[in-house]
Amino acid sequence: MSALVPRLKGICGDDGVITDRARRRTYESDGLTYHAEVPGVVVLPTTAEQVAEVLGLCSAEGVPFVPRGAGTGLSAGALPRTDGVLVTTSRMRRVVEVDPDNECAVVQPGVANLDITRAAAPYGYYYAPDPSSQQVCSVGGNIAENSGGAHCLKYGFTVNHVLGLQIATPQGELVRLGGKAPEAPGYDLIGAFIGSEGTLGIATEATVRLVRTPQKVTTLLAAFTGMDAGGEAVSSVVAEGVLPAAVEMMDALSIAAAEAAVACDYPEGAGAVLIVELDGPAADVDADAAMVRRLCERAGAFEIREASGAAERARIWKGRKSAFAAVGRISPAYIVQDGVVPRTALGEVLGDIARLSAESGIRVANVFHAGDGNLHPLVLFDDAEPGAGERAAEVSGAILDLCIRHGGSITGEHGVGVDKACSMPRMFTPEDLETMDLFRRAFDPAGVANPEKLLPTPRLCGEVPGVRKDVHPLVAQGRAEQF
Template sequence: MADIPALAARLRAALGADAVIDDHTQLRTYECDGLAHYKVTPALAVLAEDTRGVAEVVRACHETGVPFVARGSGTGLSGGALPRADGVLIVTSRMRNIVTMDPANQRAVVQPGVINLDVTRAATPLGYYYAPDPSSQQVCSIGGNLAENSGGAHCLKYGFTANHVTGVEWVAPDGEVIRLGGNAPDPTGYDLLGAIVGSEGTLGIATEVTVRLTRLPESVRTLLAAFGGTDEAGAAVSAIIGAGVVPAAVEMMDALAIEAAEAAVACGYPQGAGAVLIVELDGPAPEVERQFAEVEARCRANGAFEIRIAADDVERALFWKGRKSAFAAVGRISPDYIVQDGVIPRTSLPVVLRRISELSASGGVRVANVFHAGDGNLHPLVLFDDSVPGQAERAEEVSGAILDLCIEHGGSITGEHGVGSDKAKYMPRMFTDDDLDTMQMVRCAFDPHGLSNPGKIFPTPRLCGEVPGRRKGVHPVQEAGLAEAF
């Protein structure tokens, strides 16, 4: 067992007394992230201010064998920043400098604690923005986005965090600081940056991030279309995509999600809608005009009974308000709920929604559906009342069954929230032991001692140097004297 008081003293000496928290009451501030039913109080929390500080902490952890977990704004929904009781939580919320804004190279360099939306705010006067836009973008951090490969409503057209990060300053799990990538594309060698983005904090910690800035579109047009039900709305989405249109975003909400949003933010969606679609197009004005007409026609042809077109940014914001507040809004119609995140091929939408409806009926819990319909990313909200005995368990079962449904249809157990602590147990349903073993070879290369955010993503840690099942004899790594089993 590591000597935590000695570690705290060492880190205080290196980073300053106010950077290290070991008071139990204060530490409880950090016991969970956005997935609040997982709670662990860390042994220590350190508020680092710069790369040197993060590297000091990681090096100290490496030398003493103490696990560490990085945390940005703590908005993650899979327990990716869940602390370790025997470990150090490295908090990046003091690392909030935008280092450079460089429109000539279409890049910005920011510290990991910088809030997602602040990058866009700083870039907008220059004619640019930061494209990935998770719903939590007003509070979530770029470091957290990088760890989770965050998406958002507009990633249908613009891609995910992985497509927008071109460089990092990186503290490897042994405390070494390296730079990967930068403003130019294709840094020579393996695409380590590609391995790092979305690795959920298990390969080290970013202390500076170079992100791509995207030109603000000339024109943005948004419509809200009301349908009798999700089948018609789903058919409209297929027709839009089938017409060769790539919208910036296509979002769907079902009747229950609409009810919740109305109760919470009075977004004024059309009365009696069984489903609404929000479709947004952006780009050069002459293209957007043509394609918008196409989208409107496809919605009408597939049974939209009301179509509203945002006249300006204020109306557009109102359309989005209902959608972006949907998760929290569900709290208005249900005391407790689970936010699920799964992906299916978009064309399976009608059948999967019917199955979800059956699961909801047989499980006796309501399910509200909010999703990124353009890319088949479902966010079913499973509603329950924890004060009613057995409901929480039934909600868990329904939520899990929805993930099985996603896998059955060739999809994924997570589209953007990450695996974290929450879904590690589902990984073997999607991947074979060999798949997981191979992924963990990457982890063994970066973090042979398994100290960087251990217990996340993988249900069973691979001991680096362990002899995998089908091998005979000694693992070649061990044989070559490059690693030892432990």
């Protein structure tokens, strides 16, 4: 690795290469701190050409690289390697163009999600995908993980809002996919690249779709004594044909955490709160809001609030948007999961999660996109307690098994990364996984692009015994077994 450093500095400059161990430790994990490893070297390119040159050098030398955006990911997708190069796009933060005539914007990968909306707002537009970390998470990371957010019920995920990409391939070529046109001919390579978690290359520029600012937005907060009643309200809203922009739910434990962290002032005594946001033409929003009120009352809501303006709407959302970080107030450590179940199975799965929690003694706080069944259980543990992390990981894996058993998925928007790679065979057949691997190797035959992420590997999952002389860093730490 040391022999590579001068050449990397020749590409990115002295200030664009980090070799000091203390500074490299800053990048040892993404938002899922349960997995951590100090990178061999960190590079901070500022142009697409620099990214491509770095990848070309890694490919030529057989050195693995790991892409990283803002580091807010929650699946260890940006977990570095001690023997690799961490390519961080955080300095590529330019909004290249806002084009209201074509309802799109062109941005570099380090641009924060919310900054697209800020740039488009003067033209009467905004960027719809809104992960909870949207103030800091970057577009490049959103593309890698196919991030969604609270409003994905109505507006979909990142893949539904990207028209074009410039990517740096693992071989160091710059390639353009799509553009400003609504549809690109040929194979959907954009769709394949989005959500590939850095295993097919790195996005160096994106052309994203902009959405007109709605005429009216109404946000309701409904408080219930328990999750069952809140779930009944969600089912009723969907059954009536109302399509809210967002339907979010939090349980008592996550509410308590949010109150302690940001004083969101949710109704006292709530065992569950439901946040329902409606947007569109004013007449439609008013009619749908009245319907949602009636259905929540029928389901047993003991208090319903309607935001009177933007400030109050932001306050309602503050508790939900802060939920993940807020759990740090009530637990030294936690694992965020991201399973998906059919809406009809929500009640049963939440009951099963409660039983898992009680049987294991591991607390679980539930925050989720109720409208589309995307669960975000927060599995709490004390990392200073011997064996607590392992028990939490077991509960976390058992929750994914529940999702699969009910016809769901192991991830909705956080990606697979390292955290869930070994769960992939529970959801996909060997033939499925082989097909995915063939596609991956069509882009990256040398296997240097974010290796050991997304797909299960023998070294991390112990699927195929074999003799290996190298020792993976996770094995050295006792976090994985090598056969």
